[in-house]
Amino acid sequence: MAIMLTTTRQGLGCMGLRPGDSDVIDRALDLGITLLDTADMYGSGANEELVGQAIRNRRDEVVLATKFGVIWGQDGTWSTRGDAAHARAACEASLRRLGVERIDLYYLHTPDPDVPVEESVGAMAELVKAGKVGHLGLSNVTADELRAGHAAHPIAALQPEWSLVNREVEAMVPVCAELGVTVVPYSPQGAGRLAGDPVPGHGAVWELARRRGVRPGQVALAWVQHREQVWGLPVVPIPGTTNVTHLEENVAAADLVLDDEELAQLDAA
Numbered sequence: 001m002a003i004m005l006t007t008t009r010q011g012l013g014c015m016g017l018r019p020g021d022s023d024v025i026d027r028a029l030d031l032g033i034t035l036l037d038t039a040d041m042y043g044s045g046a047n048e049e050l051v052g053q054a055i056r057n058r059r060d061e062v063v064l065a066t067k068f069g070v071i072w073g074q075d076g077t078w079s080t081r082g083d084a085a086h087a088r089a090a091c092e093a094s095l096r097r098l099g100v101e102r103i104d105l106y107y108l109h110t111p112d113p114d115v116p117v118e119e120s121v122g123a124m125a126e127l128v129k130a131g132k133v134g135h136l137g138l139s140n141v142t143a144d145e146l147r148a149g150h151a152a153h154p155i156a157a158l159q160p161e162w163s164l165v166n167r168e169v170e171a172m173v174p175v176c177a178e179l180g181v182t183v184v185p186y187s188p189q190g191a192g193r194l195a196g197d198p199v200p201g202h203g204a205v206w207e208l209a210r211r212r213g214v215r216p217g218q219v220a221l222a223w224v225q226h227r228e229q230v231w232g233l234p235v236v237p238i239p240g241t242t243n244v245t246h247l248e249e250n251v252a253a254a255d256l257v258l259d260d261e262e263l264a265q266l267d268a269a
Contacts, residue, residue, distance in 0.1 A: 007063045009225065010254045011035030012247070013186055013240030014051050015042045025054040027244050029061050031251045037159075037184070037238045038098075039067035039109055040090055041078070045097050052098035065105035065157075065184075066094050067139060069112065069120070082112030084123035091127050107137035107159055108149075117145040118152040125153035137184070143172035150179050157182045162227070162237075164205065164220055164266060165190040177233040188224040188237035189217045204269035208262055214253075217246070221253035223266050 012028045014036055025036065038051045048066060055062050068090035069082050094103060106124060111117050117138070127133040135156035138149050149155050158176055160169035162185035169183070176183055209216040221239060228235045239250045258266070 007035040007236060008033055008254075009236060010221075010251060011037055011063075011065075011184065011236055011238040013238040014038045014047060016240050016242050017047060017050055018043075018242070019046075019050060021242050022050065022054040024242060024244055024247055025051065027247055028251075029055075029058055031248065033251065034061060035063045035065060035105075035184075035236060035238065037065045037186075039070070039107075040094050040097075041067070041070040041072060041109065044072055045093070048094055048097040052100065056099060059100060063104045064098065064100060065107065065137070066098065066103055067107035067109035067137075067159075068094065069107075069109040080110050080112040082108055082115040082117070082120035082123075084119070084126070087120065087123040087127065091132055095132065102132055102134060104134045105137050105157060106133040106135070107139050107157070108141075110140045111138075111145055116148065117141065118148045121149040121152040121155070128153070143175045146172065146175055146179070146181070150181070155179065155181050157184045157236075159184045159186055159238075161185065161187045162224060163188050163190040164223055164269070173227075173231050173233070177231055180233075182234040182236060183227070185224055185235065185237045186240075188239050189220045204265045208258075208265065212256075214256060215249050218249055218253035218256055219258075219266070221250055222256035222258050223263070225254055225256075226258060226263060 012033050036051055038047050040048060069080055071079050071081055108120050124136050136153055137157035137159060138146060138155055139159040158181050162169045205216050205219050209219045224237045241247050
């Protein structure tokens with residue numbers, strides 16, 4: 001069984017951050033957020049550099065997660081690489097951009113169709129042995145791929161999309177519970193759709209938010225946080241924002257308790 005590194009109940013997705021947004025990371029750390037999530041494809045490495053600069057004097061406060069395996073082409077399209085040589089080279093490049101000696105949680109961003117997942121994970125496991133990586137994660141994989149990767153080396157975290165408007169991952173959550181894998185949902189507010197104007201069929205989010213005196217995005221986040229109790233496994237969503245006020249609202253949502261009737265209304269929607 002994998003053992004997830006210690007982190008808070010909510011992390012920060014850093015994908016949307018741009019130069020000048022380091023105040024968001026600073027405030028997240030001040031509020032007790034420890035898990036920061038980036039990837040080498042975000043801004044073609046620029047996002048890792050931004051995160052690295054922001055945590056330079058606060059490295060001990062951070063559980064640092066990044067990903068490899070997706071490559072941008074010059075024409076703006078992307079491809080995948082999950083072979084051992086690329087895993088090694090990508091890790092070294094991420095370490096340089098982040099300005100750290102070790103990545104706490106290293107994900108395969110998307111499986112390479114030409115490389116079995118267990119082969120990619122085997123290459124990542126060598127990075128763990130070398131002390132360059134602490135824990136391994138997978139993103140955008142199937143249940144079978146998760147099992148195959150876990151057989152090659154314990155997988156600490158799965159990063160899928162999971163929100164009230166995208167619940168496909170629930171078909172494989174039982175496998176995560178069985179293997180002891182923490183789920184780290186990205187886009188827990190439906191890529192912003194549950195934080196703005198009402199989504200057809202999901203008016204319950206806005207009605208509940210009005211009754212509770214909170215933002216719709218906070219209700220959406222609280223629903224994801226409650227998946228821990230529903231499925232009996234750790235769930236650490238990583239909402240992204242470039243706004244300090246929204247960040248503070250997101251963090252507050254971790255303590256928003258929804259009762260059984262409210263949860264049932266949201267599930268029905």
